[in-house]
Amino acid sequence: MDGHGGGAGAGGKLTRTPSSLLRSPTVRAGPGAGAASFHTLLDDPEPDDKKAQAPPPPLASKPGALLRPGPAQSALLLLLLPALALVALLLGGGGGHHLALLAAAAGAALAAAAAVARLRAGGARARASPAHQLAASVRWFIGEGEGGEQQQQRGARKGRRAEVREGVEFYSNGDRYEGEFHGGRCSGSGVYSFFGKGKYEGDWVDGRYDGFGVESWARGSRYRGQYRQGLRHGHGVYRFYSGDCYAGEWAGGQSHGIGAQTCSDGSSYAGEFKGGVKHGLGSYHFRNGDRYAGEYFADKIHGFGVYTFANGHSYEGSWHEGKKQGFGMYSFRNGDERAGEWDSGILKNSMPLSDPAVQRALQAARRASDCAVHLPRVDEQVNKAVMAANRAATAARVAAIKAVQNRIDGKLCFIDV
Structure with a gap:
């Protein structure tokens, strides 16, 4: 960014607003523009019919109900009694003994018929038992787990939700997630690929x-660092495909706190950011060799600071939205000085350097410049965050490989719905 006197900081490269640095690609309703598949990761729908999961009350039965003869048993008894009487008449006096034997045989036949009736009734109840309903409430997922039949039996006995580990999900817009799940959502380590746009590799919590983690885009931009609830938050480095770079603190998906921004044209800024723009104390090295150290407000030089030109001139004093405004002093490289009150970059009222208002402005400008140059650095925290992001991305790629292998091998887990 070029800066000359009153226009310093107003129209250079690092002051462009808005820029991709100020917006987080993860602040969106779906992965990629207009994509709705990310809602699939966030949603955890409840089953529509919870009653189907609860075992129904046991079937009631009355004592002795299955011992009473039914219609078929009564007809058999009526046929047996005349036959017994006829046999008794034919046998004469010795028929009492044979009659007793025949009566015993008839009783055994009735008992057998009752047992058959009980078995048939039990089979009818078994067909209406909760086991058949439970089988209909099992949904299968690709993942890693124990043998399906053994785990299904355990789930049927205890009625608990089985955890799905590595899995693969596809979305209608072409996006894909490969990695770990917990409770039906992306949690742990995983890779989310945006169709034709880029991908994220790293840690997940609740979708x-x-x-x-590491975010990378098709055009070559990349972020490595910390996240919180889907947004860049903490410390990290964002490298743009154009060659620009920001390394420092983040909050809510935007550069926020202390950081350093460098551009491909050689200009750079180190200082404070707020909501994605320069705000607070900072020092700027312009591409033409000019330098400024002091206060910023809403991405513009504003407040008190010292501007040193590449040709050896300098201005110390008050600024307003990138222009000399208020009290200050302009020094030439030959030693000449002009002090007084400035308005929109023009000396409106010349005053002696010893004037108290001018002296207060000079002291405030020099103090702000010194504080801006000596702001604490966050390079160590950023480097640690980058290393942690690289490790998380590696773990995510491993989880993605396991998920794909599970899908190829046909390993399945199930959960109750």
């Missing part, structure tokens, strides 16, 4: 980026 959102959370922890450390």
